[in-house]
Amino acid sequence: MEKFTFPQKKLDSLFEDKQKEQQQTSTLPKPNFQKSLKLLDEAVSSPVYSQRFQQTPKSGILRNTSFTPKYASPIPGPRFDLSAIGGSPGGYGLQSDSMITNYMSQGHHSQLNSMLADDITTTNVSLLIEDDPGLAASSGVYRDFYECVKSNPSNMQVFELMSDCETVCTDQVLLLKKLVNRTTRNTQQKLKKTYDTLELLYSEKCTWQLLRSLYKDRLSDHDTPHEEKMVLDTPGKIDNKSDEMIIDELFEKTPWIRQAQLVIDWLESSSLDNLEMFSDNVRFFSDQAVAWENTLHELKGKKDGTITSTTRAFVDELDPDAPIRQNKSLDDLDKEDELRLLQHMFVCIRAGQLEKAQEVCRNCGQSWRAATLEGWRPFHDSNYQKLGEGGQVESVQGNQYRDIWKLVCWRMSQEGKFSQYEKGIYGIMSGNLGAVLPVCKTWQDYLWGYFKVMVDTQVEREVRMSTTSPRSFEDLPQEYWDRLMKPEQVFSEIEASLDEKVQRESRMWFNVIQKYIILGDIGSLIETMFTWIQADSKRLPQHLIRFMAHLVLVLRKITDIQHTDKANTILETYIEILIKNNNKQLVAFYVSNLPKKSQINWYAKFLEGIEDKSERQNVLRLAEDEDLDIPLITKTVVENIRQREGSAAAAASASGTEITDEDREKIEAIDWLVFDPKQRGEAVKQANAVMRSFIAVKKHEAAKEVFNKLPADTIDIIIRQQTQAGSEMLKPEVENAIREYMCIKAYLDAVDGFNDWFTFFHHAKPQKPDLTMGATFTDKVAYEHRIRQYETELERWRHNLTSQTKISKERIYNILLFTDGGWMVDKATDDTADDGRKVQMERLRELHIPGLCFNLHHMLHSTEMYADCLQLADYIASEQYRLYKEFSSEDLKTLLRHLQESSLKLLDKNKDPLGYELV
Structure with missing residues (x-):
């Protein structure tokens, strides 16, 4: 059977978008983590990616969308469960899967590690673990993100920018996985920060995927305006409109439903990583692909008179309904295999791999169960619009009696004798949220279940209201229609969940960010991130702050950001981190994204900590490249240093006119103003101010050092610049500054003259020789x-x-x-x-x-x-x-x-x- 797809026109457009993304990815600057890779043994091989299964439509309203992950990476272990060794405050909102957690808890952790781990020498392992290399390995991410933003400066390149950011995170996750895959239980504590960083970067990668997917749709041109159209509006009824056509039109005219499906695709793509890691480690079917083979063996043994291992009454028929109809059980091994099969099926469906779930059923000899998952496809008979080539009648697609199939699935999801995973499978097919939530263990699982049901109910109502078929539909339970919700209601219900773990996860950093991105509530997103910064920015992970800063930069390109001052505060916090981490080459660019006044203050603050003259020239050159106001910045630097109050201890330790460290900083600060001859006028003003403070306390040597900082031709340059500007008269402030400069020069000359005289008078006068008593003639x-x-x-x-x-x-x-x-x-x-x-x-x-x-x-x-x-x-x-x-x-x-x-x-x-x- 063919999959339900978008119209061909939209598919062609999406394919072109994907090609552009791939081309852009090839031009992305190479991530700066090669130095960390050198620590690994040369024998380490590159990760081998599993063959992905083709993603299938999900339920009766699933569509192919523009969201396609670049390449998801399987995450080892139960999503880095560090419960035994603690974790960072706040959590990271990762897409962990309860099924994998269960599987890993059954003793398969060592098997998985042996499968994923590459060879590496013991010496390198000891070195890496001893130094907790996650921090050093991730330090290059700051530079990588800078290059991403610099290489995509235009608003038209915003999606390439998001794709590049996602790629940087993906590459860094691969690097960190190389490290954590080689740890043992005894060394995990030493790599705790590496684990935390890995979790942050993985969550960030998923968030960039979500943002790119949703805003590619929100900013694209559609045939209809982007105003939300309620499904309750009376639809136009066109003869011979199939279910598939109705669903297509609904998605086309209702952006929020279309974007809800994008969220579902994103959640399933994130879970696909878990499926790839999980599926290769689950073996529960026989080579003969016979369903319930152990029960069959017992029944054959009884028929042949062979002594069996148990006297318990098994089913005596092996049709799919036998256990329920006869109220008898299967063999214990078959029951265990059945449970594992259903668990695996749910994991496949959770990852959007319906065809994979059906394949697993067929491999287990349960083709009938695979067939039960097929009835979701919407009905479509293209012959009503046009015949095929040569007037041939085309085959009919989909299920004309999908309503009956859905009602049966609903009743199966309510069957008390079924396991919770079987009820969850048919619950997600029929929109029965109550049957799905018991097998949802994380915030992401809950969000997936709610959104699947929300979209399903909206689509079902539209089909029933817009169909032209004379056949009446089977009534669905009222509980089904009670789930006609909007995304805002979904998040409210999840946050009020009775599951404390889900409640807690709903407050995690990345989950909150993803929530506001899904809702398109940028104002609340900025407000929330600002609140985190204000509460305690020192305890927030630096990679989280980096992400929030770049998120602000991206949102500025695609939306009208509210709370501009709060957005700037987020950027300023990241700039403070760059300064603290000594990322000198990056500061100028991020400062350039602040308002003019903040640019001056922050870059001046940055320059205050740079003492090397060659570095000073370099950072000024970077500021010039970003069109920062260098004269005003350097002036502010000198004023800040000049007005800085020295410590009381330093003042107490300084004796008399001794030059202290604080004095030395003020003296050296004048260098900022002598690099550019155009700033000589300001250099004179600031030097005068510093010399005034020294002269006031009679630190004449310090004042002379400041005076000597100004080149000898300073006054000539100032006058020449004034003449070149076409004015014969100096500005009053410039004239007064020059006069003060000459006054200070006269004072220092006078002090030197008196000191020279004093020294000559008291110490250079020749001493009269003495004649001792009783001296001889000689x-x-x-x-x-x-x-x-x-x-x-x-x-x-x-x-x-x-x-x-x-x-x-x-x-x-x-x-x-x-x-x-x-x-x-x-x-x-x-x-x-x-x-x-x-x-x-x-x-x-x-x-x-x-x-x-x-x-x-x-x-x-x-x-x-x-x-x-x-x-x-x-x-x-x-x-x-x-x-x-x-x-x-x-x-x-x-x-x-x-x-x-x-x-x-x-x-x-x-x-x-x-x-x-x-x-």
Whole structure:
């Protein structure tokens, strides 16, 4: 029999989509996990994929869809059940299958591992297990996802992007499986993080599949608008419209039903991985393919008079209904085989492999049971529309009495003497959810059962309302029609399930994400992910945050994201992880996806932690490639570092003017602004600010290091840039910055000049030689020679001291008599000036002008330039310079006391108190 399919036009379109996906996959950048593979022994062979069975339609409304997994990978073991060794908080919402769990619990775990494991040397195993390599092996995923997004920048490439993301996860799952397949029970605890990472990546792979499948449909052009059309609308009745045509039209005109079927296909494809692993390990039929062969053997033995192994009454007929009709049992071995057969059949149906289930039945000698699964096919007689080639009558397809078949299946699913798996099989065929749920053990199983029944009831109602057949339909139980639900109702019921395990799984991360993707509720999805971030982002797995960040990027391409600020917070959390993990090459791209203000703040925060100059140039180049505002970012970096408060311990340990680590960071920060000559103006402003803070605490050496960070041609470059811009006048802020720069230069020169004088005056003066008591004639002659030499050196010292005093005096006066308003006073009026800067400059005048005056007086007084000391008083009192305003009352008292000492010295030299000659 042929499968029920889409119209040919749609199939051709889907085939073209698949070809495009395959072509795109071939261009995907090679995943960055080859380094991890090198740890494996060269003898390890590549995984061998099982031959997939062709996926068949599922129930009376199943269709071929655009969803086709790239290549699903069988997952070893009971979906990595780590219950014995614990797991990450929150869970991962994996598509685990209860049947596999049961099978593995029966002692077949070692058999499965031996089947999947490749050869590997003991040395490499020890190395891998010791280091828990899952984390290192998965570190390249961050780079792989970056390359995926970069290689698919256009909104038109969004489906290629999702496919590439899925491929990265699939490849990484294969790599991690190579590791976990070689573990023993004793070493599982060491690889716990590897197991957790594997589970996360597998769930992520499935989620990318779901997203791609649903939004390929949601964004595609259909003949009818995408507004939801209720099935209750009166359908148009066209003569000779078959069940298949009615179902086709329903799917075409009702997007939510069509997408519900895509969800079913996705769930079954995910479960297909389990089937491939499970089917090769289940053997329950004989070579002769005879049903109930043990019971048959017992019956033959009784007939022949042979002594049998039991005296229990078996069925004496072997038709399919005999056990129920006669209320007698089968042989125990047959009962066990029967249960395993039904379990396997359910696993096949759960994986969408109806034909495989029928094949298993035939292999067991139960062709009648395979036939019971055939009645779902919708009826279609193409001869009503047109005859075949040459006017030949085409064969009729499907089951014209599908309603009767469905009613019989319903009653079979209600039969109390059947096992729960047999009832589940016929329950899923007839839409009896109550019979299906008992054999559903996970959230994914429940979702599959609910969606199958939901779509089945919607289709059945449409067929009954739209058919033109004169035959009346058999009535289905009211319980069947009670399942006319919508996806929102389905999720509400699952979340309220009496099964605590299912309730718990419904709150798992990936299950919640998949729920909102299915519902198309992007606003709630963003809101929920933001809530997880806000609750405790430190405990969330980094791969989960990576996935959520890339999900936001993808959703921006295909939807209008609500809660933009919350979506940005998710991206910012991922950027923080990249910075923490030292993924320097990736940060710029993800920062570029934030709003302008956030771009500045986050990239500046990133740059603060980079100290190597070559790396600094590299990350700035990356920022330039992403069109980030480099001038504003580097300015922010310097301001952040400059305004950073040092630790109290560091401040306590620093003695006097010692340069601390915090000071060193501020000094080195200026380098960010000197890479680009266009930023020299900003470099001067920021350097001034840093030097102001150092000068305020008299860390002159630190201030000089900052000053030396600026190239010597800085001022010339600023003026040249202003000229090239077509303006002869500098901007007020630039002019004031240059003036402040010159003020600081004058101050540092003055400090150096005074320090040089002080050192020369106190430490370079030659010492007069002494003549010891009782010296001999020879000693006296030598002493006279030393005295002459001393006088020569003393004269040279006095000459040099005079020169040094003159230089130092000029440098200090350069500050005290600074032109155009005074030292650290702006000349140009700037309406945008920072008030804090103005206050700092005023404070620096108050701190240093009195001190410079005292130093100048000490220098002049020490060199007996007493008249010059009194002349200093004239400058301080002058209204032109108004230096006296910077003196406190205590400073003025101290200054007057010093001037008094100088006046007394003048009087001792027969001069008046002001230094003039007495007449």
